[in-house]
Amino acid sequence: MTGSSGTRPAAFAVWALTRSLLLLCVVKVIVVPGPDVTSDVSVIYHGWYDVLSSGSYPRSDVTWQYPPVAALAILSPALLPFLDYASAFFVLAFLCDALVLGLLLYAGRGTARRTAGAWVWVAGVPLLGTTAYARYDVMVTAVAVAALLAGIRHPRLLGALAAFGALLKVWPALVLAGTARGRRTRLAWTTAAGVALGLLVLCTAAAPGALAFLGFQRDRGTEVESLGALVFHVARQFGWQGRVELHYGSLEFLGPHVPLVSTLSLGLSVVAFGWLLVWRLRARTFGVSTTADAAFTAVLLFTTTSRVISPQYMLWLVGLAAVCLVFRESRMAWPAALVLVATGVTQLEFPLGFGHVVTSDATGVTLMFVRNGLLVAACLLACARLWRDTVRAPAGGVPAAEPAPALSRTGSPDTPASAP
Template sequence: MTAAGGTGRFLAPVAVWALTRAVLLLCVLKVITLPGPDVTSDVSMIYHGWSEVLKSGTYPQSDVTWQYPPVAALAILSPALLPFLDYTSAFFVLVCLCDALVLGLLLYAGRQAGGRTAGGWVWVAGVPLLGTTAYARYDVMVTAVAVAALLAGARHPRVLGALAAFGALLKVWPVLLLVGTARGEHTRRSWTAAAVTAAGLLVASAAAMPGALAFLGFQRDRGTEVESLGALVFHVARQFGWQGRVELNYGSLEFLGPHVPLVSTLALGLSLIACGWLVVWRLRARTSGASTTADAAFTAVLLFTTTSRVISPQYMLWLVGLAAVCLVFRSGRMGLPAGLVLAATGVTQLEFPLGFIHVVTSDATGVTLMFVRNGLLVAATLVAARRLWRRTVTEPGRPEQPVPVRPVPRRGSAPADDVSRDGTADTPASAP
C-alpha cells in the first residue's frame, strides 16, 4: 500500500467525523430543530443546577436524581474551563472535544496495530446513531477515559488501573475494564493502581465536600425503567389490563405497581448471574491475547447493561466505545456483536427521543421498538460471551492433533512425492 493510500484510509473517518459532529452541534445548539422532546434541557437545567450546588461547597445530597460517584462533579463543573461561553454551550464544546479525543486515540492505535481503522469507523458511526442525546449527557467524557485506559493497558497496566478507577468514580461502569486483565504481574499492577487511585480520590472527595457517597442510597432505590429488559414484561402486561402506571421516579420514567418489585429483584438476580459467569470465565480462561482485555470489558459491560433495571439511551455510548476498541485489534472476534450494538444504537434514537411517547404509552410502535432494541442487546451479549469463552477457554483447551508420521521409504526407493523438510526430494543414502 502506498503512503498516500494509507494516509487516505485515516483521513476518511476524520472527514466523516467532522461532518457528522458539525450537524450534531448545530442540533444541540438548536440551529437545526429536530422532532421530539428537547434532550438538551438536562444540561441547561439539571447539570447547570448541580454545578451551582457544587460551587457552594457540597454535593447535591438532597436531590435524589444525583446518582453519580463523587468525581462526576468534575464533569459537571467542567464548563467553567470555557468562561467565555455560557454553561450549556461550553458543555457541548467540551463533549465534542472528548469525542474527537476518542477518535484520535482509536486511529492512532489502529495505525500502531497495523492500520486497522475499523475501530475508528465504529465510533464515527455510533455517536450520531444515538443522535443529540450523545452530546446532551456527560457519557462521552467517561467513554473517553475508558478508551484511553484500554488502549494504554497493553503496555502500561498501572495506567489502565488508574484510569479505570478514575472512570469508575465518574460513572461506576469503567471498573469492569479490569475484568480481563492478564493474570500475574499485569493484573497485580493494574488492580493495585486502581485500588490506590480509587482510595485516594474517595478520601479527597469526602474531605473536599459533604455528601460524596449520597449517590449510593439513591441508586439502591431505583425501580424498573421503561426502556429496560425487565420493562418488556409490563409493556406486554398493559395490553392485558395490568393495573400499573408510569411515573417519574428517581430521575427517570419507571413502571410502578403490582409485581414491579419482583421484576426488579429478578433483574438484580440476572446481574448477579452475569457476575458469576465472569468469575467462572476468568478462572477458566487459559490464554490472554492482545484483544482479550478489551473483549472481556466489552462483554462485561454488555452483560450488566442488558440485565440492568435501567437502560438509559446514553448507555449505548459505553458499548459503542468499547466495541470500537475491540475492532482496533486484528486478532479480535467482536465484529458481529459490535454490529449488533450499532444497530441497537440506531433503534435507541428511534425510541428516544423520537418515539418516546409510544414507549411510555406502551402502544404497538413503542412495544415493537423496545423488543427490537433489547433483542439486539441480548443477541450482542450472548454472541460476545460465546466468542470470548471460545477464544480463551474452549479453543486453547483442545488437545493438539497428532502429527501423522510418514513411513520411511525403503532403501533404494525415492517416491516422487516424498519431500524433505528443506524442500528437496529424499534420496537414498547409497545406490544399490
C-alpha cells in the same frame, strides 16, 4: 476497513461532518423532533453545578446518582467561562468525542491493527443522536477508551484510569475484567484500588455528601426502556393496572409486581457477574485483544440486565466495541455490529418515539423489543466468542501485549513505540 493510511482522512471527514450536524442540533439551529434532550444540561446539570460550586454535593437531590468524581464533569464548563453553561458543556463533549477518535486512529496503525475501530466510533455516536452530547457519558467513555488503549503497554496507567473512570460513573471498573493473569493484573488492580481509595478520601474530605448517591441508586425501580420493562409493556395490553411516573430521575413503571421484576433484574446481573467470574477462572489464553473483548462483554452484560437502560448507555458499548475492532485478532465484529444497530434503534425510541414507549403502544413495544433483543443477541454472541477464544483455545497462543506503532522518520507506521 483496513489499517491503510487512506481510510484515516475519510474517517476524519465523516466524523467532522456528522459532529458538525450534532452541534447544530444541540444548540437548536436544527430542531430535532421529540423531547428536548438538552434540557438536562441547561436545567439539571446547571442546577448541580450551582450546588457543587457552593461546596457541597447535591445530597438532598434524589436524581444525583453518580460517584463523587462526577462532580468534575458537572463543573467542567467553568473551563470555558466565555460561553454559557450549556454551550460550554456541548463544546467539551465535542472535544472528548474528538479525543476518542484520535486515540482510535492512532491505535489503529500497524500490521496487527485496523481502522475499523475508528469507523465504529464515527458511525455510532451520530446513531445515538443529540443524546450523545447532552450527557456526560461521552467524557466517561473517553476515559475508558484511553484506559484500554494505554493498558496495552502500561498496566498501571490502565488501573489508574479505570479507577478514575469508575468514580466518574462506576462502569469503567469493568475494563479491568480481562487483564492477563500474573504481573499485569497485579499492577493494574492494585493501582486501581489505590487510586480509587485516594480519590474517595479526597472527595469526602473536600465536600459533604460525596457518598449520598449510593442510597439513591439502591432505590431505583424498573425504567421503561429496560429489559425487565418488556414484561409491563406486554402486560399493559392485557389490563395491567400499573402506571409510568417520573421516579428517581427517570420514567419508571410503578404498580403491581414491579418490585419482583426489579429483583429479578438484579438477579440477572448477579448471574452475569457469576459468568464473568467463571470465565476469569477458566480462561487460559489472553491475547492482545482480550482485555478489550472482556471489557466490552462485561459492560454489555451489565447494561442489558440493568433495571435502567438509559439511551446514553449505548455510548459505553460503542466506545468499547470500537476499541475491540482496533485489533485484527478480535472476534467481536458481529456483536459490535449488533450494538451499532441497537444504537440506531435507541434514537428511534428516544427521543423520536419516546411517547410511543411511554404509552406502550404497538410502535413503542416493537421498538423496545427490537432494541433490547439486539442487546441480548449481542451479549450471547460476545460471551460465546470470548469463551471460545480464551477458554477453549490452546493456552499460550497469542502474547498478552504488543508494541504499539509509531511513525518513523519516513512516515511509516511500522516502528514500535509505546501505546497512547
